[in-house]
Amino acid sequence: MTMQADSDGRVVEVEGLEVHYGNHKVLDGIDLQVNAGEIMVIMGGSGSGKSTLLRTLLGLKEASAGSVKLLGKPFDARHPENLRQVRRRIGVAFQGGALLSSLTVGENIRLPLRHHARLDESTMAVMTRMKLEMVNLPGTENLMPAQLSGGMVKRAALARALIMDPALMFFDEPSAGLDPVTSAELDELILRLRDTTGTTIVVVTHELESTFSIADRITMLGGGKVLMSGSVDEVRNSSDPQIQNLLNRRPNLEQPDPDAYLRRLTGN
Ligand SMILES: Nc1ncnc2c1ncn2[C@@H]1O[C@H](COP(=O)(O)OP(=O)(O)O)[C@@H](O)[C@H]1O
Ligand SMILES: [Mg+2]
Structure with a gap:
């Protein structure tokens, strides 16, 4: 480790x-x-x-x-x-765990990467898919948050909190x-x-x-x-x-x- x-x-x-x-x-x-x-x-x-x-x-x-x-x-x-x-x-999953409703699940998860890292789109897409696999939400990157259940929103918010591989x-x-x-x-x-x-x-x-x-x-x-x-x-x-x-x-x-x-x- x-x-x-x-x-x-x-x-x-x-x-x-x-x-x-x-x-x-x-x-x-x-x-x-x-x-x-x-x-x-x-x-x-x-x-x-x-x-x-x-x-x-x-x-x-x-x-x-x-x-x-x-x-x-x-x-x-x-x-x-x-x-x-x-x-x-550090990753944080706050009470509520809101996603931005105007962005796809994938875009929501990539947000911290866009702010903190310089990566090309295809790398970010792969990282997004990896995190979605990790939280048991494979294949949902193109959905809108409104199409997810409450539990799925929490898991997507978790994927976003994990995207920078927090310690x-x-x-x-x-x-x-x-x-x-x-x-x-x-x-x-x-x-x-x-x-x-x-x-x-x-x-x-x-x-x-x-x-x-x-x-x-x-x-x-x-x-x-x-x-x-x-x-x-x-x-x-x-x-x-x-x-x-x-x-x-x-x-x-x-x-x-x-x-x-x-x-x-x-x-x-
Ligand atoms: N922004 C705030 N302004 C004033 N008092 C607050 C504020 N946030 C929390 N408190 C008070 O601080 C105490 C602890 O709140 P909080 O940390 O939210 O507790 P918990 O998360 O354990 O329920 C409570 O008495 C609450 O009313
Ligand atoms: Mg509290």
């Missing part, structure tokens, strides 16, 4: 990340390490700051404290040259809005991507089933912090009530138990 990480094999290194919207602190000291070739799933309830973390990792949202390194390089507005270099090696791929809620079968197919694709290309993959999701079927490691977010980072088994077997709440999809029991409260006050 090519060297796509620093000497520790870390592709993503986040330390002490704090992010605000106005006075609202959404992320409060996040540490995160993602190793080369693994699938890291960042899990947390709705509003726990998953998308914010992703946007901050990508340099789209500024952190008020902490540091982000991607592919071994500091990745923030203070290092514009790194932003330029590293961005070409690092980010997914935000990849299976949002998909039926269970289509969503399982997308999980399969993500696994195949890791296995065939060695791409390091970061997936942000609130879906447990998907998390457990694709994750090498899981980072659980809650209350702006990392509640836990570990293997699937470590997370499943955690005795931490906050983790168990997330796993059992119970509403967060923030309401104090009045009896327990009284006992604490009275020391009984």
Whole structure:
């Protein structure tokens, strides 16, 4: 495998990340390490700051404290040259995963190539067909996006995210809005991507089933912090009530138990 990480094999290194919207602190000291070739799933309830973390990792949202390194390089507005270099090696599949409706599927997928690379049309056509094969959409390059099903649009958007052969791929809620079968197919694709290309993959999701079927490691977010980072088994077997709440999809029991409260006050 090519060297796509620093000497520790870390592709993503986040330390002490704090992010605000106005006075609202959404992320409060996040540490995160993602190793080369693994699938890291960042899990947390709705509003726990998953998308914010992703946007901050990508340099789209500024952190008020902490540091982000991607592919071994500091990745923030203070290092514009790194932003330029590293961005070409990152693929992103955002929630929604929209294609431009006025362009064919093939033209949509070639878009990043037209922006970042100087290649002749026939080379781009071959690369487009390869990526469409990879996402199980052979022979669709001349269709318009409106002719595709929801799951096919997601896969075409994935082909577009892969066209530059990224060393690092980010997914935000990849299976949002998909039926269970289509969503399982997308999980399969993500696994195949890791296995065939060695791409390091970061997936942000609130879906447990998907998390457990694709994750090498899981980072659980809650209350702006990392509640836990570990293997699937470590997370499943955690005795931490906050983790168990997330796993059992119970509403967060923030309401104090009045009896327990009284006992604490009275020391009984
Ligand atoms: N652009 C924004 N402006 C202000 N608050 C925001 C913005 N985006 C998200 N938030 C708030 O930040 C918190 C985390 O949101 P988000 O990162 O979207 O969570 P998740 O992706 O885990 O559902 C929420 O309380 C949300 O209301
Ligand atoms: Mg989100």
